[in-house]
Amino acid sequence: MTGGDDSDRQAGDPHALGGGGGDLGRRPGHWISDEPWDAETDLQALDRKDLDASTTTLIWRRFKRNKLAVLSGLFLLIMYLMLPVAGFFAPYHPQARNTDAIYAPPQEIDIFTAGHFLVTYPTVSEIDMATFQPKFTADYDDPRPLRWLTSCGDPWSFLGLGETAFRLICPPEGSDLYLIGADRLGRDIFSRLLHGAQLSLTVGLIGVTISFGIGMVLGGFAGYFGGWLDAAVQRSIEIIRSMPELPIWLALSAAIPANWGPVAVFFMISVILGLLDWPGLARAVRSKFLSLREEDYVRAAELMGASTTRIVGSHMMPNFMSHLVASATLSIPTMILGETALSLLGLGLRPPAVSWGLMLNDALDLTAVEIYPWLLAPMIPVILVVLAFNFLGDGLRDALDPYS
Structure with a gap:
């Protein structure tokens, strides 16, 4: 084929412009051919892995496109992997004092x-x-x-x-x-930050577990069965949501006996945070179940005699799991901030426990903060962790959305 013939064919042959069958659906940059159109060949010209990929693979590919969410996930993964061995990275014990280093600078x-x-x-x-x-x-x-x-x-x-x-x-x-400086008792702030992460980051996981257990059960029953049960759950949600959250936290935390140990207080604070955070999830689960129970596959399962547990657990929950994962990720920062606020005000964790909120309690004295600004160092990990959870939650929500 000469150069002239090739140009004539591209200019005059309708097949060369995609008007016939041979090149319909060809990707740009492929050599023009007079071969007859074959559906199977044209399908294989596409990337078969995009057509045969599982749901998990598609979710992972969508999630990887959000670089900020990936970096946030790696940051949080490193933080949580460090929790059991925080003492390995800390130069000092969190309660080690040095009277010669009171308010020592970095x-x-x-x-x-x-x-x-x-x-x-x-x-x-x-x-x-x-x-x-x-x-x-x-x-x-x-x-x-x-x-x-x-x-x-x-x-x-x-x-x-x-x-x-x-x-x-x-x-x-x-x-x-003293990499970040010392506090009013001569304790290393860097070591206390690492040890404080063990409680401040764990309280969010425990609180979310409690709130999700209550929210999914009550919201699921209310949405699936309806009737008086739905009305009772709805009124309970409205009563709890109508009360200001922070004063309720303060009142319940103040009721914790003063003679309880640090571990008991920690779990009680986690329970308090979880008990007051379930209404939002319960309402979301209820609304989703109200729409899912009218779907054909749910009706078919009911007509086949499937139990309520099987219908909810095997047919309805998987269609709602993407929202649950994103909601859990976005709820953990609320728990962390709640514990930080309670400990900051002196109604959360108590010494000798170490948390970021307890460390910020030393920063309530504005005069001391003006002279020793490194006392505000615990604010940095709190801000970074909360932002990382929010970015990760946004990325998971977009990745789990089948229409994204």
């Missing part, structure tokens, strides 16, 4: 100095006679390297199975290490 870290990787400088504290505040001065003539993968300080517990003092990073010999 120490300067140099990457390469004197042939060592990551060195810090010992600080000397003295009272400023003008302000009567401790003043810390670093000795830059005495660089000291940090110690890695060694034992130091008080032991930490791994899931209650055993104790060890082995840590990723330890203070230099004969010196201290």
Whole structure:
């Protein structure tokens, strides 16, 4: 075929323009052919994996397109994987005190100095006679390297199975290490942030489990059976939603006995947060069940004699699971903020427990915050975790939507 014949064919042959059968549906950039149109061949010209992919695969592909949601999910995954071994990454025990380091500022870290990787400088504290505040001065003539993968300080517990003092990073010999500074009792803020994540992040999971258990059961029964049960659930939701949330949290938290231990208070706070968060989910489940119970496949299952449990669990719940996953992801930040607010106001977790809200309780003194701004450091992980959960929830909601 010559160049002229090829141009004539492209200009005059209707098949070359897709008007005939040979090239109908061809993807751009493919060589024009006079072969007869074959449905199976043309179908295989498409990407078969896009046609045969499972629902899970399609959801994962849609989720990967949202880069912000993927990064948020990785960040939260790392955070939760670190919870059991928070003591390994913390240089100090959360209750370790140093009276010489009260309100110590963050120490300067140099990457390469004197042939060592990551060195810090010992600080000397003295009272400023003008302000009567401790003043810390670093000795830059005495660089000291940090110690890695060694034992130091008080032991930490791994899931209650055993104790060890082995840590990723330890203070230099004969010196201290305060990466974010110290609080009013001379405790390392960085170590307390890591240990505080164990309670602040776990309270959200427990609270969501409780609220989802109540919301799905009550909302599901109300939407499926209707009648007096639906009316009773609806009135209960309206009563709870009409009451201001924060004062109810405060009242219930204040009723916790003062002689309870930190673990008992932690679980009680989780229960309180879960008991007050179920109405929103119950209403969403009810509305979804009201529409699903009229579907043909539900009617067919009822006519075939399927039990109510099987109809709800096997036929109706799977069609609502995408909304449940997204709602759970978006509800966890509410629990975390609730615990933080209660602990901040002194009605949540109590010492010697450590949480981000308890740490922010030290920042209620505005004068201290003005002089020692590192006391606001717990705000940073709270903001990052809440934003990460919101971005992840938005990504999951879009990925689980079959019409996205």
